[in-house]
Amino acid sequence: MAVEPSGKLIVFSAPSGAGKTTIATMVLQRIANLSFSVSATTRKQREGEQDGVNYYFLDKATFEKKIEQGGFIEHEFFFGNYYGTLLDATESVLASGKNLLLDVDVKGALNVRKLFGERSLLIFIQPPSMEVLIERLQGRGSEDDAALQERLERARFEMSFADQFDTIIVNNNLTAAVDDVEAAIVNFIG
Template identity: 35%
Template sequence: MKDDKGLLIVLSGPAGVGKGTVCGALREEDTNIEYSVSATTRAPRPGEEHGVNYFFHSKEEFEKMIEEGRLLEWAQYVDNYYGTPLDYVEETIDRGKDIILEIEVQGAEKVKERYPEGTFIFLMPPSLAELRSRIVGRGTETSELIDKRMTVAKNEIDMMKMYDYVVENDEIEKAVSRIRSIVTAEHCKQERLIEKYKELAEVE
C-alpha cells in the first residue's frame, strides 16, 4: 500500500491574532507537523542557516524560480523577495509529514490557486476590540498604524469565505486543540484514503 501523504495546512488571520504563537504551540504538540521554510533574497543574519531559517538565494536565482513556477506564492518587501518553494512543500508532503504555512490572506489566495487541495484555516480574534487590545499591548506601534491594521483586519475578515475552517483564538490551548481536530479529520477524508484501501481490497 502507498504511504499516507501529508497535508499542506495554511493558517491566516489578521495581524495580532496570534498566528505565530498558535503555530509554535501546535508544532510542540504534534511532531508530524513541520513549519514551512521560506525562500528569500535577503542576506543571512548571524546564526541563520540555509534550509533551516530560510532558503537563501540570489536575486537572479529567485527570479528564475518565479519564471519557472517553482513558488507557491511570493512577494517583494524592501527590495528583497520572499516566497514559498513548491518543491520543498511537495517533498515534505510526500514524506508523510504535514507542513504548516503561516501567511497573510493575500498570500493564501495565491496558494489556493496553485494548491487548492490544501487545508485553509482562518484564525479569528474573539472580537475586534480584543484584537485592538492585543495590538496596543505590544507597545510597538503608533495609534495611526494601529488604526490602519484594524482597517486591514476588517477587509481580511471579509475574505474568510475563501477558507475551509474558522478557528477562534480565544485561548491558545483551545485554538490548538481545534486545529488538531481539523487536521485529524482531514486525514480521514475518503478522497485521501480511497486509493489506499482500494489497494488493500485487491490483496488476497
C-alpha cells in the same frame, strides 16, 4: 509539479496579532507528522529571528528572480516587502510523506487551494474582536501609529475572506483554539 506529493498542506491565515504563530507552534508540538513551512521574505530580520528557521531572509533582487523562475507556490507583496512559500522546499517535504503547515496571508492561502485543491486545509484564525487585536498589536511594541493603522486596515481586508476557508477558529481562549485547530488538522490528515 515535478514531484507527486504524498503529504498534505494545512494553511493558516489570520490578521497580524490574531495568534496564529502561537497556535501553530503549539499544534506542531502535538502532531507528529506535521512540519512547519518556512516562508521567504524581504523584510528586515527582527531580533531573535534566525534565517532558515523563522524565515528565509532574501534581498529584493533574489526574491524577484525566484518569482520569475516560478520558485514560489504563493507570494505576496505587502507592507513594503515580499513574502512567499518556496516551491522546492514545499515539494521536498510533501514528497517525504510529511504534512506541511503554512502560515500565509489570505491571498496566498487561496492560491495554495488553487494549486493543491483537496490536498489542502485552509484554517482562518480570527481575533475575538478588533479591540483585542489592537491591544495585541500595541502590546508588541513594534509598530508606530501609521504601521498599526496599516495593519488594522489589512486585518479588516483579511477577515473579509474568512468565509472562503474550510474552518474559522476564533482565538478567544488559547487552549480552546489550539484544541480546535488540532482536531481539524487530525480529522483532515487522518
